[in-house]
Amino acid sequence: MNDEELADAFEGHRTHLRAVAYRMLGSVHEADDAVQEAWLRLERADVSTIANLGGWLTTVVSRICLDYLRSQASRREGPMEGHSDLPTDTPDPETDAVLADQVGSAVHILLSTLSPAERLAFVLHDLFAMPFEEVASVMGRSDTAVRQLASRGRRRVQRPEATSSAADRRTQQKIVDAFLSASRNGDLQQLVDLLDPDVVIRADGAAVTMGSARVTTGATAVARTFSGRALGARLVAIDGYAGATWSTHGELKVAFAFTVDGSRITEIELLADPEVLAALDIGEVS
Structure with missing residues (x-):
């Protein structure tokens, strides 16, 4: 695969990757940064060893988001609320509108109450319908552990008043x-x-x-x-x-x-x- 073909293949996955990153981070700017970092890592990777490009990119973006969330927590920064970071003059306003509609009012709950691992398991399985086996592969965890993480996240989102465990x-x-x-x-x-x-x-x-x-x-x-x-x-x-x-x-x-x-x-x-x-x-x- 030459450079142009690789760039075209990446662009075919960009919207999905951006949506995953936005669900995780709650910020369009940070989501774009995560997607750009995934592209840089793809450029440095041996593409001939990647059997499933979409899965590989989802894994990379997910782990970039996890790294960011962990560093954010260590700095004790508060999560963003609602869609205050959603710009109106981005290069792709149609995609931004879709993202905003998809996330809905759950974004604040996701960002403020879920651990990074719960967030990722919930986002990939419940919001993007990825099978638990694939989510487990992305996270490097067992199916059982991922099911539990997603279940915890689901309970917190659906019943925020009962999340104190x-x-x-x-x-x-x-x-x-x-x-x-x-x-x-x-x-x-x-x-x-x-x-x-x-x-x-x-x-x-x-x-x-x-x-x-x-x-x-x-x-x-x-x-x-x-x-x-x-x-x-x-x-x-x-x-x-x-x-x-x-x-x-x-x-x-x-x-x-x-x-x-x-x-x-x-x-x-x-x-x-x-x-x-x-x-x-x-x-x-x-």
């Missing part, structure tokens, strides 16, 4: 904290008691290269995997919910994302891909 988060934090403690102490029975009988560990490709099994199922097998193994793990908040991280020499190596249903852990994701780690919203537990 502080009690649920405290319960999850206690369960994950107890799991890490039992792991450090090698308490196999306590680990089993905290796990759903059908619990599953899913490791991404980077974690597999570090020695993890790609998939481990069943409470006993998962408990044995973690028994005595969490000595260096630290309890953190991942995408607003309790998780854990493991670092060496101050560098984050692995994130453990937990899915808790009721009082038991149903899934643990081992995430070691640097791009995925960079896109996670990791903070201190409250």
Whole structure:
């Protein structure tokens, strides 16, 4: 593909990419910047290795937006409300009108209440009808985790008055904290008691290269995997919910994302891909 063909192919995806970025960022100017950055990365990429250009570009734009949202949160900047950033004299006013109509009044809720990961899962699946399998590929997360993120985002958007899940988060934090403690102490029975009988560990490709099994199922097998193994793990908040991280020499190596249903852990994701780690919203537990 020569330069002209590549530019034409990119232009064919521009409107979709701009819409995704606008849904994520709530700003036409910032959306345009994200799309332009995606073009620059495409120019530097080996196009012959890209089997699905549209999917590749969606992934790149999504991760650019996640990076921006994380940096915005670290600066404690407030999200923009409504459509105050929507210009009337842009080169493509028709597209801007479509964007404004599509986003509607939910944009403020999206920007002010959803974590970056919840926002992306909700936007791609609920607003752009991407299958969960594709969203999971974009985010580098499991289907189950993406479904949960999208579900949380959906509940917050549909029922903003019922979005305070502080009690649920405290319960999850206690369960994950107890799991890490039992792991450090090698308490196999306590680990089993905290796990759903059908619990599953899913490791991404980077974690597999570090020695993890790609998939481990069943409470006993998962408990044995973690028994005595969490000595260096630290309890953190991942995408607003309790998780854990493991670092060496101050560098984050692995994130453990937990899915808790009721009082038991149903899934643990081992995430070691640097791009995925960079896109996670990791903070201190409250």
